[in-house]
Amino acid sequence: MPKRGVRPVLTPERIVEAAAAVADREGLPGVSMRAVGRELGVEAMSLYHHVAGKEALLDLLAGWIMERIEPPRPGEGWRDGMRRRSRSAREVMRAHPWGLGFVESRRAPNDALLRGHEAVLECLRADGMPVRLAAHAFSVLDAYVYGFVLTEQYLPFQEDGGAEALVAEMALPADRYPRMTELMREVVVGQDYDYGADEFEVGLELVLDALAARLDAERRGGADGPDEPADGTGGR
Amino acid sequence: MPKRGVRPVLTPERIVEAAAAVADREGLPGVSMRAVGRELGVEAMSLYHHVAGKEALLDLLAGWIMERIEPPRPGEGWRDGMRRRSRSAREVMRAHPWGLGFVESRRAPNDALLRGHEAVLECLRADGMPVRLAAHAFSVLDAYVYGFVLTEQYLPFQEDGGAEALVAEMALPADRYPRMTELMREVVVGQDYDYGADEFEVGLELVLDALAARLDAERRGGADGPDEPADGTGGR
DNA sequence: ACCTGAACACCGTTCAAGT
DNA sequence: ACCTGAACACCGTTCAAGT
Numbered sequence: 469m470p471k472r473g474v475r476p477v478l479t480p481e482r483i484v485e486a487a488a489a490v491a492d493r494e495g496l497p498g499v500s501m502r503a504v505g506r507e508l509g510v511e512a513m514s515l516y517h518h519v520a521g522k523e524a525l526l527d528l529l530a531g532w533i534m535e536r537i538e539p540p541r542p543g544e545g546w547r548d549g550m551r552r553r554s555r556s557a558r559e560v561m562r563a564h565p566w567g568l569g570f571v572e573s574r575r576a577p578n579d580a581l582l583r584g585h586e587a588v589l590e591c592l593r594a595d596g597m598p599v600r601l602a603a604h605a606f607s608v609l610d611a612y613v614y615g616f617v618l619t620e621q622y623l624p625f626q627e628d629g630g631a632e633a634l635v636a637e638m639a640l641p642a643d644r645y646p647r648m649t650e651l652m653r654e655v656v657v658g659q660d661y662d663y664g665a666d667e668f669e670v671g672l673e674l675v676l677d678a679l680a681a682r683l684d685a686e687r688r689g690g691a692d693g694p695d696e697p698a699d700g701t702g703g704r
Numbered sequence: 705m706p707k708r709g710v711r712p713v714l715t716p717e718r719i720v721e722a723a724a725a726v727a728d729r730e731g732l733p734g735v736s737m738r739a740v741g742r743e744l745g746v747e748a749m750s751l752y753h754h755v756a757g758k759e760a761l762l763d764l765l766a767g768w769i770m771e772r773i774e775p776p777r778p779g780e781g782w783r784d785g786m787r788r789r790s791r792s793a794r795e796v797m798r799a800h801p802w803g804l805g806f807v808e809s810r811r812a813p814n815d816a817l818l819r820g821h822e823a824v825l826e827c828l829r830a831d832g833m834p835v836r837l838a839a840h841a842f843s844v845l846d847a848y849v850y851g852f853v854l855t856e857q858y859l860p861f862q863e864d865g866g867a868e869a870l871v872a873e874m875a876l877p878a879d880r881y882p883r884m885t886e887l888m889r890e891v892v893v894g895q896d897y898d899y900g901a902d903e904f905e906v907g908l909e910l911v912l913d914a915l916a917a918r919l920d921a922e923r924r925g926g927a928d929g930p931d932e933p934a935d936g937t938g939g940r
Numbered sequence: 941a942c943c944t945g946a947a948c949a950c951c952g953t954t955c956a957a958g959t
Numbered sequence: 960a961c962c963t964g965a966a967c968a969c970c971g972t973t974c975a976a977g978t
Contacts, residue, residue, distance in 0.1 A: 478961085500951060512952085514962050522952065571854050582881060589883035599890045607855070607899075608848065608907035615851020618807050619843070645818060647825035654835045663843075671844035678914035714942085736970060748971085750943050758971065 478510065478518050484528040488564070491529070496566040499529075527576060533567040535580035536560045539587035547676055549591035550605070554613045554672055561617040562664070568621075571614050597683060605679050612675050620664050714746065714754050720764040724800070727765070732802040735765075763812060769803040771816035772796045775823035783912055785827035786841070790849045790908055797853040798900075804857075807850050833919060841915050848911050856900050 486507040491499050501522055505512035519525045538556035540549025561567045585606075592602040642649040655661060722743040727735050737758055741748040755761045774792035776785025797803045821842075828838040878885040891897060 501953085502951075511963055513954090513964085516953080517961055568854070571858050582876070582884070586881045586883050589887060593883055593886070599887060603887055603891050604903065604906050604910070607852075607903045608910055610855050611851035611907060612844065612848050612911075613851065614854050615847035615849065616843075618804070618850050618854065619846050622807050640818070645822045647822050647829055648818070650829070651825060651835060651839055655839050667840065667843045670840050671847060674840070674844055674914045674918065675911065677917070678910045681913070681917070682910065737972085738970075747944055749945085749973090752972080753942060 478508065478514060480518050480528060482508065483515055483518055483525065484532050487525055487529050488532055491566040492564060496569050499526075499566075501525075526570075527578060530570040531578040531580045533560065533564055533570055534578060534584055536564075537584055539584060540591035542590075543594075544591065546592045546595040546597055546605075547680065549595075550588070550609055551672065551676065553588060553591075554609055557613045558617055558668060561614070562620070565617075565621055568614060568618060598686060601679070601682060601686060604682075608675060608679070612671060616668055616671065620668070623663060714744065714750060716754050716764060718744065719751055719754055719761065720768050723761055723765050724768055727802040728800060732805050735762075735802075737761075762806075763814060766806040767814040767816045769796065769800055769806055770814060770820055772800075773820055775820060776827035778826075779830075780827060782828050782831040782833055782841075783916065785831075786824070786845055787908065787912065789824060789827075790845055793849045794853055794904060797850070798856070801853075801857055804850060804854060834922060837915070837918060837922060840918075844911055844915070848907060852904055852907065856904070859899055 483504060487499050487504045490503050490507055494503070501512040501515055504525070505515055515525070519528065537560050538552060540546075540553050544552070588606055589602060592605055593599070597605065640649055640652070719740060723735050723740050726739050726743055730739070737748040737751055740761070741751055751761070755764065773796050774788060776789050780788070824842055825838060828841055829835070833841065876885055876888070
């Protein structure tokens with residue numbers, strides 16, 4: 469039992485939080501056992517008494533990032549719920565860019581991830597979306613959101629000078645890249661353009677619109693397998 | 705001038721190809737200067753005579769992966785062109801999963817990437833899509849495609865036993881995850897379900913449908929700024 | 941001009957030793 | 960029970976030395 473007022477002893481929770489802090493500051497490659505130990509004022513080797521090794525620590529980090537994404541609220545319609553969750557996922561990944569490294573590559577599905585998936589499906593199904601369409605909705609929305617953050621991080625937009633500074637800096641040769649030059653001139657320069665803020669919402673509503681149209685068509689067309697060919701073979 | 709029949713001397717091209725081979729085999733973290741040297745039968749330090757360092761080698765690798773993506777063909781309509789490019793991008797990233805690590809994080813836009821962007825915009829604009837909508841289309845499709853591969857790699861679907869083996873292996877507690885259990889039972893088990901093949905195409909057509917609808921609405925609604933509010937303030 | 945070995949400051953992890 | 964120092968096999972990179 470630790471003394472009062474003394475900072476808690478090493479725990480997996482404290483360790484994963486230190487790891488997240490290091491990742492925020494130095495990026496995922498900066499998360500070494502030695503660096504995490506340093507963050508806690510302890511030798512790297514001490515960590516091995518609380519986590520099995522670096523792989524285990526990264527699994528904890530994957531859970532830490534996933535539990536930060538706000539799930540849809542109970543009773544919320546599918547469209548509001550999915551909009552809320554999608555925005556939250558983007559914000560979390562923007563705040564902790566190393567988080568994207570855990571969407572792929574972590575084999576063991578952690579508990580936070582499974583709870584998140586369950587909440588999404590509950591939101592869609594409770595609002596009456598057919599199972600098959602719910603699976604499509606889940607897939608396409610997750611892909612869009614994570615992919616957006618991926619490209620958003622790539623684009624050096626939103627940096628200091630904003631998009632305009634970037635345009636000037638890249639100085640695309642207009643003869644080799646006429647279409648990109650056109651795009652820069654017409655949608656970026658002088659438009660107060662903010663790629664992340666503007667483009668994310670447009671794309672999100674675009675995908676939600678497409679899902680709403682599909683749902684509408686299925687309700688209109690009857691309930692017996694609207695996702696499959698009429699002959700019911702299921703393709704392939 | 706190298707002797708006839710002797711394998712070409714070290715060049716940046718040969719080095720980046722060796723690096724790609726190592727990455728295919730061991731993943732991106734496996735790409736060390738020592739490993740790439742070993743792949744070429746040479747000491748790590750020799751590489752420094754042809755590439756500036758590891759960062760420069762990774763930039764070359766980013767170009768290598770991007771130039772593998774098939775661009776839309778000239779004269780192809782926007783929908784066919786974007787479908788072709790999207791499928792190609794997914795195939796390239798599936799064949800070289802480490803490639804996703806370069807969508808983000810490579811700051812300097814390499815030439816292959818810029819040429820790819822230009823080809824996409826040319827395809828959209830030559831088919832008469834307005835600049836603003838073309839920007840949206842580019843953004844939402846790139847996000848969808850890269851995000852899909854990201855989640856596709858995460859899901860251990862498509863492995864050896866197929867989706868069914870996975871379901872058995874995860875053995876989700878049905879009481880804690882009823883909606884996920886329902887989804888597994890109804891869309892995965894006994895359906896010959898192939899997440900990657902089936903879900904990618906559904907989502908892609910969904911996004912393309914949404915873009916087609918938007919294009920249609922804009923053509924119907926007139927050409928003067930259909931993307932902005934009617935009052936023309938542009939929001940914000 | 942190109943390749944290399946030794947060296948330096950890192951890394952994850954093991955293990956015997958301390959308290 | 961928990962922490963640590965030394966050790967091992969790695970890593971990127973520098974530099975003086977070879978050919």
